[in-house]
Ligand SMILES: *[C@@H]1O[C@H](CO)[C@@H](O)[C@H](O)[C@H]1NC(C)=O
Ligand SMILES: *[C@@H]1O[C@H](CO)[C@@H](O)[C@H](O)[C@H]1NC(C)=O
């Protein structure tokens with residue numbers, strides 16, 4: 001009897017140890033996962049392997065308070081708001097957008113025509129009457145996957161081959177430009193329309209890192225064609241040792257982007273690749289197209305469920321978990337990137353991107369300008 005009891009306790013003790021070790025290991029593993037994710041935060045693809053994007057049972061989704069990201073101080077409440085609370089934030093953004101569109105002194109920066117370039121950016125989900133304007137570097141791949149599944153070409157997100165996500169001839173997610181003028185007008189005036197933005201300068205840093213430094217998608221034209229063209233035109237010193245071999249510097253990039261008149265000609269040479277750095281106004285024509293919602297990357301945890309709900313698809317899909325911290329605005333990083341760059345060049349850059357700052361309510365980066 002006593003012996004059996006002792007065995008019992010020993011077994012219990014052993015179980016306790018195993019549990020403790022397991023807890024430690026899981027903690028360590030999830031920490032690693034965030035780390036890896038953070039590595040890719042600069043890129044636009046956020047696919048976390050095994051994340052189930054489309055859930056058959058989304059009922060519990062809305063209440064999920066989960067781990068909240070510490071937020072940008074600008075316009076976000078500190079407690080986790082519900083989808084209903086977030087609606088007023090989202091509505092204020094749309095109101096701000098429309099009032100800034102009316103400001104005539106910003107007209108040049110905010111108004112663009114609904115050209116083929118813009119219609120190429122907009123993806124169509126006819127089944128649920130949704131239009132999505134693609135803006136790189138804010139987790140767009142996930143939204144595209146959601147819409148591809150909703151359109152019915154694939155049953156789940158996992159079954160979409162990576163090679164097809166961006167192949168709009170085959171993935172069942174057509175561009176708005178592929179429709180007839182009348183069909184385009186109809187969709188623009190009746191569908192739910194949205195896109196996602198982030199702090200304009202942080203976005204440029206992200207584009208620079210992703211295309212000219214890391215280039216993880218093996219797109220050689222950024223380093224081999226576009227960078228040398230920018231360097232030739234915008235690098236101050238043309239010494240041999242300092243030339244293209246060292247790669248594009250952020251300073252060259254900033255001078256190019258801020259050169260309102262000069263960049264048009266070279267932008268045309270670069271074709272569609274400029275989508276990574278032209279203004280959101282140029283990409284999505286937000287003053288001409290009356291968008292229903294504009295999500296912010298910095299508050300994606302609130303915006304993603306809000307948008308799904310406002311678009312009427314929250315019962316069908318959910319956005320994958322966003323690891324805490326990765327969408328947060330990082331002022332230190334912005335300061336570092338701009339630290340060696342002249343005020344004059346930064347002010348010119350701001351002059352070019354001011355429309356985006358104002359339209360979407362991002363505070364002007366006074367810490368860089370003054
Ligand atoms: C319009 O924009 C200009 C330039 O940024 C600004 O000075 C002005 O206050 C704005 N006007 C209104 C009505 O917001
Ligand atoms: C807007 O653009 C026009 C034509 O390019 C130019 O003449 C005008 O000075 C610009 N206005 C502002 C406020 O930049």
Ligand SMILES: *[C@@H]1O[C@H](CO)[C@@H](O)[C@H](O)[C@H]1NC(C)=O
Pocket residue numbers: 325330332333336
């Ligand atoms: C912000 O950026 C700096 C510099 O790139 C980096 O060292 C730091 O870890 C970042 N902070 C956060 C919270 O990601």
